[in-house]
Each structure stands twice: as structure tokens, then as C-alpha cells.
Amino acid sequence: MDHMVFCTKYKAEMKGLPEPPFDSEFGQKIYKNVSEKAWGEWVERQKMLLNEYRLQPWTREAQEFLVEQMNEFFFGEGGALPKEYVAPK
Template sequence: MAHMVFCAKYKQEMEGLDEAPFDSDFGHKIYNNVSKKAWQEWLEHQKMLLNEYRLQPWTPQAQEFLVEQMQQYFFGDGSTLPKEYVPPAAG
């Protein structure tokens, strides 16, 4: 049976992740409160942040920034877009 959660982003019961994304209290908070759908959307958002801010994900500064953005994305007012960001044209 699928792991079900009340998704913090969508505010409804949805299928959760198969396992915690990282072994920490925050990773378990995500496992218990974030749906697979919301997590996939975060991964796309994270790619955009990495590219727009030209982050090197192995650096502690980038990791700290991404965790802060993830906290806002799921449990706050939403992750902010870079000022210069232009979404790709739909097509």
C-alpha cells in the first residue's frame, strides 16, 4: 500500500514519497508531509534555482540556501524566483 500524507503544498491527502529524501529531521518532515507530486515539482524548481543562481550543490553555502528555499517552498510562503528569472515559453 502506498505511503499517504496530507501534503503541505496541496493541502490534501496524496501519495507520499517512498523514503525520506535525506536522513535528518527535516528529511523525515518532508517524508511525512510532502507528496510525490509536490516533491517532483520541487526538483524542477531546485534545478531552476541551481541554474539561475549558478550554485554548486556540493558547497555548504548552496546546500544551506537550498534547504532554506525548500523550507519556504513546502512550509512557508513559497520559494521566491530570482529577480532576473524569465520562465521558458510554453510550447
């Protein structure tokens, strides 16, 4: 049986993640409130952020920035794209 959630991003009942993405309270919040579809969109957004800002994901600063962006993406206004970002065609 699939894990179902009321997705905060899509405001609908959808298939959730098979397990929490992190072993933390924030990971549990995502597991209980974010769909697989929304998580996939976040993964793509995260790649874009890493590239556009030239982040080194092993640094504390980059990790904190990504968590802030993730929180905004799922539970806030969606998160702003970098000013210089040009979507691929």
C-alpha cells in the same frame, strides 16, 4: 500499499514519497508532509535555482541556501523566484 500524506503544498491527502529524501529530522518532516507530486515540483525548482544563481551544489553555502528555499517552498510562502528569472515558453 502507498504511503499517504496530507500534503502541505496542496492541502490534500496524496501519495507520499516512498522513503525520506534525507537521513535527518528535516527529511522525516518532508516524508510525513510532502506528496510525490510536490516533491517533483521542488526538484524542478531546485534545478532552476541551481542554474539561475549558478550554484555549486557541493558547497556548504549552496546546500544551506537550497535547504532554506526547500523549507520555504514546502512549509512557508512558497519561495520567491529570482528577479531575473524568465519562464521557458
